[in-house]
Amino acid sequence: MKYYYVYILKCRDHSYYTGVTNNIERRVEEHQSGEDKNAYTYNKRPVKLVFCEDFTEINQAIAFEKQIKGWTRKKKEAIIENNWMKLKELAVCKNQSSANNFNK
Incomplete structure (x- = not known):
């Protein structure tokens, strides 16, 4: 069964970043390594994974991510x-x- 993960990272400046992925370990490492210089987390590293919830349906994961982003x-x-x-x-x-x- 495939899983999708909604996650929250705590950034160095104490802000939060919320995202969704199908591979949580890889995605956190991408944030940590700064692969994308245009990413919100790039200048806020190091980041720490502080929340992760798994879903079996991508649409549910995306809906939850959007909900959290509005909180x-x-x-x-x-x-x-x-x-x-x-x-x-x-x-x-x-x-x-x-x-x-x-x-x-």
């Missing part, structure tokens, strides 16, 4: 810490204009 730093750190409950809490809208707060 706040706090949400990314929640899954890095394997704290899925915190992720749920962070997903709740707390804006005054939220429908949940409308009649309060």
Whole structure:
């Protein structure tokens, strides 16, 4: 069975990079070695793999990668810490204009 991996790297400047690949070891090494001078991680090496989730369907992996890329730093750190409950809490809208707060 073929697997696809959604991963998060922590860069030297403490920023996060999220990607998807079918070979996690090779891909992390490519980031680490700086093969692509135009890559986000090129000037932020060394990088460290801090999260990796596997999928059997490429479309699911791509959708999850896109979802993570839209998240706040706090949400990314929640899954890095394997704290899925915190992720749920962070997903709740707390804006005054939220429908949940409308009649309060």
